[in-house]
Amino acid sequence: MHSPRTAWRDFKAVWARRSPDKTLAIGLSLGITLVIVVIFFLDASINTAPPTTVTYVESYGPDRTDAQIKADQVKDQKAREARARERQEQFQEIANTFGIE
Template identity: 35%
Template sequence: MGYYPKPSSPRALIADIRAFAQQRSAVQWGALATAIIMPTAIIILFIIDGDTNIRPGPKIIYAESWSAERTDAEIIADQKRDQARREAAIKERQQQFKRLEQKMEKLGI
């Protein structure tokens, strides 16, 4: 059988830590504290920042339901109506940008 060392007592452990600590200067203790605190703080800040206002909110998508017996003419009429809505929205957006541009020109920007 192999030789296993005898486990040390808590007193021996405390004495060993004291002897180790007495050999260190205040600068080394400050560097140790900095080396432990800085990465810990960075990790904690990343965890906190990961939960603050960066996730998009839930997006609800509504699907229309049509009857199975729709004719091609009805489908085309719906598509034309949707296209007209899209074009109206685009024109309205363009008008908004034109009004904004006119306001900015008045301000000299």
């Protein structure tokens, strides 16, 4: 039957027979492992909240007509398409620079 005291004595006996280079290697490996674990714990608590974002919305009056709403939608759609075309042209420029088809 084994007891904690016996295990501790065995551990001390094995530890006493180790050479200094093995002791240094064990110490370094335990130290590096401890540093990595501590970094993971610290990283989990730093900058975890998402940044505050401000969203602006347009407020329209209740007297808007359907024609005004449709005109605004057409204007917004054209602006979205223009941005998409511009972005596509930028990607095409990058693709041409690197020879990507």
